[in-house]
Amino acid sequence: MDEAPGLSDQYRTASPWPVFVALGIPISELGLLFGLFPLAVGGLLLFCGSIAGMLKESGYVESTIRSLVVLSAILFAFGGALAFTEINLVTRGYATIAAAALLLVGGVAFELFVWDNKQAI
Amino acid sequence: MEVNGQLALTVLMGVFLITVAAWLARIEDWRSYTPLAGGGAVGGTKEQYVSEEKPSGLIRWLTTVDHKDIGMLYGVYSLIAFAVGGLMVVAMRIELADPSMTLLSNTFYNSLLTSHGITMLFLFGTPIIAAFSNYFIPLLIGADDMAFPRINAIAFWLLPPGALLIWAGFFPIPDIIPAQTAWTMYTPLSAGVGSGNQMNAGVDLMLLGLHLTGVSATMGAINFIATIFTERNEKVTWANLDIFSWTILTQSGLILFAFPLLGSAILMLLLDRNFGTAFFSVDGGAILWQHLFWFFGHPEVYILVLPPMGIVSLVLPRFAGRRLFGFKFVVYSTLAIGVLSFGVWAHHMFATGIDPRLRASFMAVSLAIAIPSAVKTFNWITTMWNGNIRLTTPMLFCIGFVSNFIIGGVTGVFLASIPIDLILHDTYYVVGHFHYIVMGAIAFAGFAGLYYWFPIYTGRMYQTTLGKWHFWLSMIGTNLTFFVMVLLGYGGMPRRYATYLPQFATMHQLATVGALILLVGQMIFVWNFVQSWLEGPKVEDGDPWDLGEDNLTTAEWTWFERKLQTAVTDGGEEEEAELATDGGETVTDADDE
Ligand code: HEM
Numbered sequence: 141m142d143e144a145p146g147l148s149d150q151y152r153t154a155s156p157w158p159v160f161v162a163l164g165i166p167i168s169e170l171g172l173l174f175g176l177f178p179l180a181v182g183g184l185l186l187f188c189g190s191i192a193g194m195l196k197e198s199g200y201v202e203s204t205i206r207s208l209v210v211l212s213a214i215l216f217a218f219g220g221a222l223a224f225t226e227i228n229l230v231t232r233g234y235a236t237i238a239a240a241a242l243l244l245v246g247g248v249a250f251e252l253f254v255w256d257n258k259q260a261i
Numbered sequence: 262m263e264v265n266g267q268l269a270l271t272v273l274m275g276v277f278l279i280t281v282a283a284w285l286a287r288i289e290d291w292r293s294y295t296p297l298a299g300g301g302a303v304g305g306t307k308e309q310y311v312s313e314e315k316p317s318g319l320i321r322w323l324t325t326v327d328h329k330d331i332g333m334l335y336g337v338y339s340l341i342a343f344a345v346g347g348l349m350v351v352a353m354r355i356e357l358a359d360p361s362m363t364l365l366s367n368t369f370y371n372s373l374l375t376s377h378g379i380t381m382l383f384l385f386g387t388p389i390i391a392a393f394s395n396y397f398i399p400l401l402i403g404a405d406d407m408a409f410p411r412i413n414a415i416a417f418w419l420l421p422p423g424a425l426l427i428w429a430g431f432f433p434i435p436d437i438i439p440a441q442t443a444w445t446m447y448t449p450l451s452a453g454v455g456s457g458n459q460m461n462a463g464v465d466l467m468l469l470g471l472h473l474t475g476v477s478a479t480m481g482a483i484n485f486i487a488t489i490f491t492e493r494n495e496k497v498t499w500a501n502l503d504i505f506s507w508t509i510l511t512q513s514g515l516i517l518f519a520f521p522l523l524g525s526a527i528l529m530l531l532l533d534r535n536f537g538t539a540f541f542s543v544d545g546g547a548i549l550w551q552h553l554f555w556f557f558g559h560p561e562v563y564i565l566v567l568p569p570m571g572i573v574s575l576v577l578p579r580f581a582g583r584r585l586f587g588f589k590f591v592v593y594s595t596l597a598i599g600v601l602s603f604g605v606w607a608h609h610m611f612a613t614g615i616d617p618r619l620r621a622s623f624m625a626v627s628l629a630i631a632i633p634s635a636v637k638t639f640n641w642i643t644t645m646w647n648g649n650i651r652l653t654t655p656m657l658f659c660i661g662f663v664s665n666f667i668i669g670g671v672t673g674v675f676l677a678s679i680p681i682d683l684i685l686h687d688t689y690y691v692v693g694h695f696h697y698i699v700m701g702a703i704a705f706a707g708f709a710g711l712y713y714w715f716p717i718y719t720g721r722m723y724q725t726t727l728g729k730w731h732f733w734l735s736m737i738g739t740n741l742t743f744f745v746m747v748l749l750g751y752g753g754m755p756r757r758y759a760t761y762l763p764q765f766a767t768m769h770q771l772a773t774v775g776a777l778i779l780l781v782g783q784m785i786f787v788w789n790f791v792q793s794w795l796e797g798p799k800v801e802d803g804d805p806w807d808l809g810e811d812n813l814t815t816a817e818w819t820w821f822e823r824k825l826q827t828a829v830t831d832g833g834e835e836e837e838a839e840l841a842t843d844g845g846e847t848v849t850d851a852d853d854e
């Protein structure tokens with residue numbers, strides 16, 4: 141503020157990701173709680189994808205793919221625990237695993253096609 | 262049918278995700294050709310973490326991570342929630358104008374009761390505080406922004422879905438009914454046990470919504486702790502940190518310990534309801550819920566009251582023409598309340614038959630917590646004593662705060678005494694007690710802040726006469742409604758009922774009249790607020806309250822003054838000189854507030 145009083149009304153700051161992180165949480169919670177497969181998958185994708193985007197944007201990580209891999213590993217572990225241990229919440233477990241797989245595929249695709257494109261320009 | 266539903270849901274979800282992705286791609290593209298300020302170096306400069314120029318309109322509000330914008334969003338959100346919760350209770354009070362069931366069914370009354378409580382505490386109370394703290398803490402401590410601007414935005418955006426989930430039972434969704442558990446969500450009722458209808462998914466949705474607001478509050482708290490510890494300007498030391506920042510810091514600490522516990526308890530309840538666990542259905546499960554809930558619940562009441570106390574400690578001295586009396590002791594009492602508030606929770610459980618020795622110790626701590634609260638009260642009174650008092654609207658609300666807080670606090674001390682509590686527990690006396698605090702004090706401090714800083718966040722001035730009408734109607738309405746409730750409690754009227762014995766009718770009617778007076782006052786407020794924001798006279802003076810005359814200017818007004826001047830001169834050169842001749846202080850001084 142001190143350097144540039146008055147400037148603050150020119151919206152120094154914006155990021156598209158927070159809204160979607162915030163939307164991803166309730167959607168995935170609803171999906172997992174009520175066992176609604178598409179909501180669970182979509183919500184987790186939205187949540188993890190936005191986290192990855194935000195990490196990249198803020199410069200906490202160098203590459204998007206690495207955070208996506210980590211996030212998808214966490215989901216794999218969580219989904220596996222739900223589906224294949226005595227917790228035995230099979231639908232929810234598979235939904236989480238599906239989200240993990242999609243995240244991984246999406247990450248690789250993004251890395252191969254989209255990101256390279258941008259670098260080239 | 263089943264499969265069709267799933268299919269539809271999948272398609273919907275897919276379309277939604279693709280839309281989001283497309284939208285993000287556009288934003289990201291647009292960002293890639295926005296020149297980066299600060300040299301445009303691609304790398305780790307601090308400036309680069311957010312774009313410097315922003316879109317206009319709706320997109321600006323959806324993407325903002327500026328602490329002031331987020332403060333405004335919190336403010337709008339909480340005022341909408343206040344209106345919703347307020348209209349709910351107006352319906353309830355009208356129902357209570359006669360002893361039998363007339364306007365609302367008993368179950369609908371219970372639904373409104375539940376939603377009113379949760380809305381006011383979690384969707385109005387906590388967010389209105391966050392509105393002030395987001396906007397003003399960085400200004401007061403001379404920070405550029407919050408420590409984690411994006412987390413800040415996430416914390417806000419969790420709230421609208423939270424509200425929708427909490428209110429979901431009222432929407433016309435097939436097979437979903439509103440929760441009727443009351444805000445305390447006591448098991449076994451809330452676990453869906455028994456012949457009632459609380460197994461309904463509406464309760465799950467409410468629990469999820471509550472969970473979201475808890476996550477939001479926790480994120481905000483972490484952010485404030487980090488900001489106040491690490492982002493202070495070097496001129497702002499612990500010794501001259503302002504009182505509002507102290508209360509927000511303490512409040513954030515309380516949130517950090519209290520809200521995650523509520524979140525866990527809610528998850529356990531959800532597991533009990535949906536996945537057949539038995540946390541709360543085994544022997545002792547019901548009392549377990551009460552312990553978990555109140556271990557959160559009592560600190561929550563101080564989470565709600567400490568920052569309003571900070572606002573009053575900040576605003577009241579400005580219009581008394583002197584510094585806050587005993588600044589240090591106000592800070593110490595804030596910290597003392599913060600610590601003690603975790604040691605009193607079982608005063609909500611005196612009537613449950615817990616061990617009498619435990620009860621006695623909780624009684625002792627509950628009485629002890631009255632001491633730091635009284636220290637603050639005496640300090641406010643002493644600050645005004647012989648002061649040069651200016652009865653502006655924010656000052657009136659501050660004085661109203663002190664007055665109502667005294668009644669709310671004293672009734673609380675009585676409740677903390679076991680023999681008295683055993684008689685008054687679950688009567689309207691309790692309702693009177695905590696409404697003196699939550700309406701009479703917390704909401705009043707909120708109004709004080711809204712009026713006091715109105716010029717800063719709108720650039721305009723409100724209409725003073727309407728402000729005074731708002732105050733007096735609120736003050737009279739609050740005291741009529743809630744004092745009558747104290748008396749109703751003495752008479753033995755139990756709380757949370759839609760119907761009652763005819764002997765209580767007169768009192769209840771008085772309370773309803775009080776609530777309607779409050780309603781009129783708030784309608785005036787809304788009109789004044791909106792109309793002045795759009796058409797009020799523009800504030801040209803950076804010191805509209807003439808704080809400079811008493812040397813009581815604080816950092817946010819200095820900032821505002823500079824902002825007005827740069828807007829006019831479009832250059833930073835003369836600022837310093839002008840400021841010095843204005844008589845205001847350029848830096849926040851030690852012991853200033
Ligand atoms: C002077 C300090 C205070 C003391 C000693 C005190 C004491 C108590 C006691 C003993 C009860 C339980 C009554 C019962 O259910 O039988 C109670 C209820 C309550 N108090 Fe206070 N209180 C104090 C301040 C506050 C403050 C500052 C707030 C709000 C910010 C507050 C909000 C509440 C609420 C919401 C309840 C009702 C909870 C419920 O059963 O739904 N109290 N208070």
Ligand SMILES: [Cu+2]
Nearest residue numbers: 559606608609
């Ligand atoms: Cu309490």
